Amino acid sequence: MDRKLGGFLCAVFVVLALSLQETLCLNTCRQDPSAASHFCGLPYTLSNFQGYYACNKTVQVGRPDSKEQLLALIKNFARVKGVGVGHSWSQGFFCAGDDADSIDIVLTELPSTRRINALPKLSWLGDLYDSSFPIHVDEDAQTVTVDGGVQTRVLLDYLATHITAKGPMGWTLPSFSWYIDQTVAGAVATATHGSSMKYGSLSGQVLELEVALANGTLATFSPASNPHLFAALQVSVGRLGIITQVKLPIKAQKAVKRSLDTMSMDIFTQQLIQVEQKYKAALQSGDEGAIFKALEPVEAVQAFIFPVSGDLWKVSYQLVATTSLDSTSELAGVVDTEKYYQSITTDGTTSGPPKIPGAFAQTASPAQGGSIFIHIFNATGWDLLGKALLYPLVAPGVYSARKSYLTQADLSSAFMADLDPYDQYEVSVTMDKAGTCLAGAIEVWKSGASEGMRVPGLIRFVSEETPYLSNSNGGARMFVNLEDHVSHTLKKPNLEFERVVRYFVEECDARLHWGKAGWPFLEPCFDGAAHYAQWCDFGCAVEELDPSGKFRTESNAWSWRATQNGVDVPLQQCCTPTGFSSQCTCAPRTDRTGCPAPGTILHIVAD
Ligand SMILES: Cc1cc2nc3c(=O)[nH]c(=O)nc-3n(C[C@H](O)[C@H](O)[C@H](O)COP(=O)(O)OP(=O)(O)OC[C@H]3O[C@@H](n4cnc5c(N)ncnc54)[C@H](O)[C@@H]3O)c2cc1C
CATH class of the missing domain: 3.30.465.10 (Uridine Diphospho-n-acetylenolpyruvylglucosamine Reductase; domain 3)
Structure with a gap:
């Protein structure tokens, strides 16, 4: 680490230490106490972990104390949604409805x-x-x-x-x-x-x-x-x-060696283009072994991208036959489980008597205010800050698998959750265009869009899988995680940041992560049939398991259209016990209302 970075690190830690007191005093979340945020909603208020994307205040919170009570709540309410701890960024997928007949149910309070x-x-x-x-x-x-x-x-x-x-x-x-x-x-x-x-x-x-x-x-x-x-x-x-x-x-669990390679984003992109080319050739050959081999260079790779400096930190892993672990590095990402367990003690009845057993009114909870860091550091400062904070987490060494594979430490969770409101996006792109697409994104960043970035992006890779709505249904994908740390604080769209996520969605046909931001800003009129080959299979499961639409929420995404011999038919008519009938077509939706006119730009606006 050079001197400039060392000095910067010291300054950063002073600011962080001053902030720590505030963070530790606030202790209401269902996560580690040191990671607790004053603003987090669940299990008392319906919003995300920073108080954003809040539901209508009349929507009830379900905190059942048994599975029987959970089932009774589902029967008693017209609109229902299962929720966790609000670590997501979408009203549409999070809020059961918009009135008192709607309930979001958490499972964290089951004894x-x-x-x-x-x-x-x-x-x-x-x-x-x-x-x-x-x-x-x-x-x-x-x-x-x-x-x-x-x-x-x-x-x-x-x-x-x-x-x-x-x-x-x-x-x-x-x-x-x-x-x-x-x-x-x-x-x-x-x-x-x-x-x-x-x-x-x-x-x-x-x-x-x-x-x-x-x-x-x-x-x-x-x-x-x-x-x-x-x-x-x-x-x-x-x-x-x-x-x-x-x-x-x-x-x-085995010992896993973690390695860190620092390089430029351009060099990494060249490596990725080679993977892309070999993957495309393997796909054409139809040889499963060749496909697997083509993707081997990115197995488990996590790459942090710093668009302001153009740097990239590539973290990769290797199983090793040893039981002797690098003890000093065990400090990185250390978890105090005892402290964690103590955090899950709050009694679930603090918001007054339940309306019916297990159903409670929401308590009042503010959304987190602006971040002081936005005003202290510019994009270049954040680039250095990101490296300073990240280095201890990615340090090379031999650790247990739990420690070696990167996870966000609870303290870093604390700072991020409490002091810095942000939206996290993740776009996924098929591996047959991953490198080419990333090269285009780098050009967008170089043309000024890096000004919209504050924390490093994170590139990961996921194999092809069969769940109907998995991002990698249909083929392995590169995932790019991007965070907007500006718009909630400045209360205005982060236009340069938007340019990059729009590039991925519009130029690389990216899919969005179901638990992250972008719904509905980037997909105001989402058409599942255009994005997911098995969209109507999922629709048939909805017809079978939720015919009355109890779990439909207010999102406009849940829409299916089936045709048979070119004629519209009810979806139900095309559903078989094994899914959507091959005699039918899963057609583009025509029921979209309130969609912006073509060419209209929807901005990511802080609520
Ligand atoms: C800081 C941060 C970093 C993240 N990093 C990653 C990452 O590395 N990789 C990644 O893939 N994702 C990541 N995520 C996304 C996160 O894993 C998902 O958004 C996850 O769904 C959040 O879980 P939750 O328990 O908080 O659920 P909530 O946010 O409460 O709900 C999210 C969605 O899950 C549904 N849901 C929740 N519980 C249930 C249930 N019991 N039954 C049915 N549906 C349910 C809800 O209806 C809702 O649609 C990150 C999120 C945060 C906040």
Whole structure:
């Protein structure tokens, strides 16, 4: 690290230390106390974790204390939505409706989920003593069954400390995301992913799901019991019911070597163009082995891009046969599980008596104000700040899988959540144009759009998978995570930032992440049939599981149009027990109302 960066680092830490006090005093979220935000909504107010994308204040919050109560709530309300901890950026996919007959239901307050706080640090002992413990490991089958409201961080830390003869270094999920403070059900609902050309997203890894359905019953789905409904439920955005339990594969944890290569964005792009070319040739040959081999160079790669300086930090991983870990680096991203468990103790009844058992009025909660950092640092300052804060997290070394694969540390979560309101976008592009598309994005940044960036972008890769609404349904994809840290603070659109996300959507046919921003700004009149080959299969699952539209929300995305011999027919007419009939066509929608006129630009406006 050079001197300039070292001096800058010191200044940064002074500012951060001053901010720390504020952060630690505010403690209301369902995430680590040090990561808690005063502004986060759930489980008391319906908004995202920074108080944005809030629902109508009359919408109720469901905090059931049993699965029976959960099912009764579903029956009692006309409009229902399962939600996690609000780590997403979309009203349309988050709010059940816009009146008092609507309820958003959280699972974090189920006693079986909340009570993991009471367990000692070696939390896996709970499994031995208590059948209601919300995490169950089956070592022989190499699976874990976890309640939907458990947060990913808790699951990963639980697995990592589950030390047994078969898993002497603990256990882990095959692949997981950078952010791990969301609920497991929320992560699965939106195809949350890390970077893996082998294991795909969390949704792709799911083996079985238990879901509370619109008819007020609980049902379990697996590829064996019903492949069609399972493929729909693997990525459902909450449209099909409330996921109450998830079964995932696990692996005995191994040592993983993390490497860091620093290079320019241009060099990385050249490497990616080579991958793109080999992938295209492999696709043409139809040889599965060649396709896998072509994608090997980006397996598990996570690349941080700094568009202002043009730098790129490429992080890659390799399994190693050792049990001796680099102890100093264990400090990077360290997690204090005990502290985490204590955070899940707040009694769920603080907002007055329930209207009906388990249904509560929302409490008042402000949205987070502006970020002081926007005024202190310009885009170049943020570029350096990003490097200073990131370096300890990406430091090379040999760690346990849990520590080696990058995850956002709770303290960094704290600063971001509490002090810096932002919108996170993620666009995904098919691998047959990934390099070419990134080259075009770099040109957009070079033409001035880097001024709209504040934190580094993150490039990841996900293998092809079969859930109907998975971003990588139809082929492996490159994902580019981009954050707008300006518009909420300055209360005006960040036009240069928008230019880049629009480039990806319009020029590279990018899909949007279901749990991130851009809905409806970038997709004001989303037509699922144009984006997803199995859109109408998902529609058929909706017809079967939610015929009355209980889980439809206010989003205009949930629309299907079927034709048969060129004539419009009700979707139901084209649905079979195995999905959408091949005798029908999934046609472009014609029911779009309120769409902007062609050429009209919708801006991302801070609400
Ligand atoms: C800082 C940050 C970093 C992130 N990093 C990543 C990342 O590295 N990779 C990635 O892929 N994503 C990432 N995300 C996105 C995040 O994983 C998703 O938005 C996730 O869905 C949020 O889960 P949640 O529990 O907070 O759910 P919420 O935000 O409360 O809900 C999100 C969606 O999931 C549905 N949902 C939630 N719970 C249920 C349930 N029980 N049953 C059915 N539907 C449900 C909701 O209806 C809603 O549509 C990040 C988010 C944040 C805030």
